[in-house]
Amino acid sequence: MIIKIxxxxxxxxxxxxxxxTYASRREFMRSIAGTAxxxxxxxxxxxxxxxxxFAAQAGLAPxxxxxNAKYTAADKLNTFDQITTYNNYYEFGTDKxxxxxxxxxxxxxxxxxxxxxxxxxxxxxxxxxxxxxxALEERVYRHRCVERWSMVIPWIGVSLSQVINKxxxxxxxxxxxxxxxxxxxxxxxxxxxxxQWPYVEALRMDEAMHPxxxxxxxxxxxVLPNQNGAxxxxxxxxxxxxxxxxxxVRLRFTDKQPATTWNISASNEYGFYANxxxxxxxxxxxxxRELRLPGLFMNTPxxxxxxxxxxxxxxxxxxxxxxxx
Amino acid sequence: xxPSDTVNAFLKSRWFYPLVFVACAxxxxxxxxxxxxxxxxxxxxxxxxxxxxxxxxxxxETMLHTTGRNALRLLLxxxxxxxVRRFTGWNRVQLVRRTIGxxxxxxxxCHFSIYVAFDQLGDVHAILDDVAKRRFIFVGMFxxxxxxxxxxxxxxxxxxxxxxxxxxxHRLVYAAAVAGxxxxxxxxxxxxxxxxxxFGILTVLLGIRVVWAVRKRRTRLAAAVSH
Numbered sequence: 357m358i359i360k361i362x363x364x365x366x367x368x369x370x371x372x373x374x375x376x377t378y379a380s381r382r383e384f385m386r387s388i389a390g391t392a393x394x395x396x397x398x399x400x401x402x403x404x405x406x407x408x409x410f411a412a413q414a415g416l417a418p419x420x421x422x423x424n425a426k427y428t429a430a431d432k433l434n435t436f437d438q439i440t441t442y443n444n445y446y447e448f449g450t451d452k453x454x455x456x457x458x459x460x461x462x463x464x465x466x467x468x469x470x471x472x473x474x475x476x477x478x479x480x481x482x483x484x485x486x487x488x489x490x491a492l493e494e495r496v497y498r499h500r501c502v503e504r505w506s507m508v509i510p511w512i513g514v515s516l517s518q519v520i521n522k523x524x525x526x527x528x529x530x531x532x533x534x535x536x537x538x539x540x541x542x543x544x545x546x547x548x549x550x551x552q553w554p555y556v557e558a559l560r561m562d563e564a565m566h567p568x569x570x571x572x573x574x575x576x577x578x579v580l581p582n583q584n585g586a587x588x589x590x591x592x593x594x595x596x597x598x599x600x601x602x603x604x605v606r607l608r609f610t611d612k613q614p615a616t617t618w619n620i621s622a623s624n625e626y627g628f629y630a631n632x633x634x635x636x637x638x639x640x641x642x643x644x645r646e647l648r649l650p651g652l653f654m655n656t657p658x659x660x661x662x663x664x665x666x667x668x669x670x671x672x673x674x675x676x677x678x679x680x681x
Numbered sequence: 682x683x684p685s686d687t688v689n690a691f692l693k694s695r696w697f698y699p700l701v702f703v704a705c706a707x708x709x710x711x712x713x714x715x716x717x718x719x720x721x722x723x724x725x726x727x728x729x730x731x732x733x734x735x736x737x738x739x740x741x742e743t744m745l746h747t748t749g750r751n752a753l754r755l756l757l758x759x760x761x762x763x764x765v766r767r768f769t770g771w772n773r774v775q776l777v778r779r780t781i782g783x784x785x786x787x788x789x790x791c792h793f794s795i796y797v798a799f800d801q802l803g804d805v806h807a808i809l810d811d812v813a814k815r816r817f818i819f820v821g822m823f824x825x826x827x828x829x830x831x832x833x834x835x836x837x838x839x840x841x842x843x844x845x846x847x848x849x850x851h852r853l854v855y856a857a858a859v860a861g862x863x864x865x866x867x868x869x870x871x872x873x874x875x876x877x878x879x880f881g882i883l884t885v886l887l888g889i890r891v892v893w894a895v896r897k898r899r900t901r902l903a904a905a906v907s908h
Contacts, residue, residue, distance in 0.1 A: 442738035450872035452739070503870075505739060550872040621871055640817045640867070642807075650738050652723050654800050 416581060419574040421492035421512040429496045431648075434507040436576045438650060443583050444501065445602060446551055447536065447543035454545065455583035462542045462603070464587040473533075473609040476524035483587050486519045487573055494577075495570060500632045500662045502596035502625075504654065505647045511591055512574030517565045520607075525561070529609035533558040534590060534601035551617050557601040558614040558628075559592065560671075568593060568667055594661040594668045596630040627681035631672070634658035636681045685769065692773035701777040705784035708751045709791070716744060741799045745792060752788035753861045753879060755781050756828075760858060760886040779835055782854070786832040789861075793825050817867040824860035827853045855890075858883055 445455040448462075469486060472478045492512050500506045520532065538554035540546040546553045563569060570591045573580055580586040585602025592599050598618050608614070618626035625639055634644045634657065648656045661668050672680075682690075691697060718734035736743045762778040765771065801808050811818045831851055833839070840847050862883050865876040 438738045446871070450870075452742075453737070505742075548872075548874070550874075625870075637814070640815055642811070647739070647741070650740065652720065652741055652799050653802060654741075655802055 416578040421494040424493040424495045427495035431508045449545045459582035470606045474526040474529035475609045497593040511572045513572035516569040525609045530611045533608040533614040535606035537603045594664040632662035748792040755785035786828045821864035824857045827857035
């Protein structure tokens with residue numbers, strides 16, 4: 357367990373780590389790809405040569421939040437630049453830099469979230485109706501992708517349970533389902549059926565109500581950038597990243613386990629639970645170690661429940677984690 | 682002078698071979714230009730590199746993808762050499778087939794070495810375990826071993842020594858190309874558009890061989906019947 361408790365008098369992360377400027381990354385990679393055209397003369401068709409104009413994120417409004425002393429940086433924080441230029445957000449494209457490149461055109465205002473299913477107050481809510489912006493917290497969470505890379509991120513938001521309590525789910529609700537926006541005109545990746553759109557993820561109610569589960573609206577002292585799931589997303593730090601749905605437009609409460617997008621795509625690779633677990637390998641790689649970006653070596657041991665076992669292991673008492681991966 | 686003559690004149694010029702060689706080396710040179718300033722200080726903190734480089738947020742992923750793509754690309758180009766020669770009559774293209782093939786191996790070797798050093802930390806047991814357990818790794822390793830074998834036997838001396846067996850051995854390049862393309866497909870999470878394009882090209886290149894083989898056989902049979 358490596359969560360250290362720090363005093364709230366410690367410097368803000370935004371003071372410690374200056375915001376890096378955007379660089380046009382991967383340009384060289386595409387040039388490398390293009391060079392072989394000298395030999396290939398036409399084989400370059402496989403390379404998606406694209407202009408490298410990154411979406412400008414200069415205008416992100418500041419967000420004030422109280423640091424949650426329980427979740428401060430025991431690990432070195434990733435920079436704003438790293439967190440916002442290396443994203444898996446297939447709605448904007450399947451390359452890691454596609455979201456930074458194309459998410460700028462997404463309209464996030466106005467935004468409404470439909471709440472339905474087994475809930476006392478089904479309605480269409482604005483972001484401010486669901487998230488109490490006066491109660492925002494900053495929490496530093498480890499983010500572990502199923503692909504084995506990980507980052508350390510200062511999110512801003514509230515406990516997901518606070519959001520759920522506002523809409524009062526019925527006792528019969530056993531799961532909550534999160535649906536991501538489907539708007540191919542602004543989410544160009546959705547024009548290609550690489551996944552089933554819209555993206556759907558879900559949690560068991562007790563997982564969603566766990567205080568660690570977070571509804572996120574900001575990052576690094578600012579409003580959440582589009583490529584990270586603006587205007588609101590969940591972050592479930594003990595699960596692989598794909599469980600944390602972005603740009604949420606619907607919360608549905610149900611008594612049946614919802615079908616989730618990556619599980620539909622490849623059920624042998626992506627289970628419903630997707631708890632970070634070094635002993636359950638992915639079919640294409642071992643999950644025993646991870647790559648803490650921007651490092652080079654896959655030498656960071658993966659921790660059970662991504663290091664949050666003390667807090668969340670009790671949710672899974674008696675459950676076979678190898679079967680329920 | 683027809684355009685085809687112009688091409689032939691170029692193929693006969695002293696620029697043809699060096700140009701192909703430089704084109705093959707260029708992606709590696711560009712990658713090293715970016716990689717050296719990232720890798721060297723990370724491995725030897727005392728050493729400074731007098732220029733800067735950028736491999737993105739995940740440098741190892743960038744290096745793996747760049748070297749893997751180029752290995753497969755050059756492998757397919759070697760398979761295109763003979764069809765190009767037979768369809769166009771530009772016989773001189775045959776001159777660079779081996780060079781491109783050896784370069785394909787060089788990129789595959791870089792790809793393999795990056796996996797061994799950064800992903801598996803040089804742990805031989807972990808690598809063998811990975812190969813045995815995961816078809817994605819197995820098929821990539823299979824392609825690499827073939828390319829290694831073909832690169833070792835690519836010298837003039839080996840061609841002479843192996844005689845007729847050399848050609849039979851080097852037909853394994855088809856297996857390496859298929860395995861490499863499958864490795865690319867199996868490496869994807871969901872988006873297999875790019876590997877499918879490669880597969881399409883590979884299918885055409887192999888299809889041409891099948892058509893040739895069938896025709897050759899028919900001609901031979903026809904000849905046998907007429908006798």
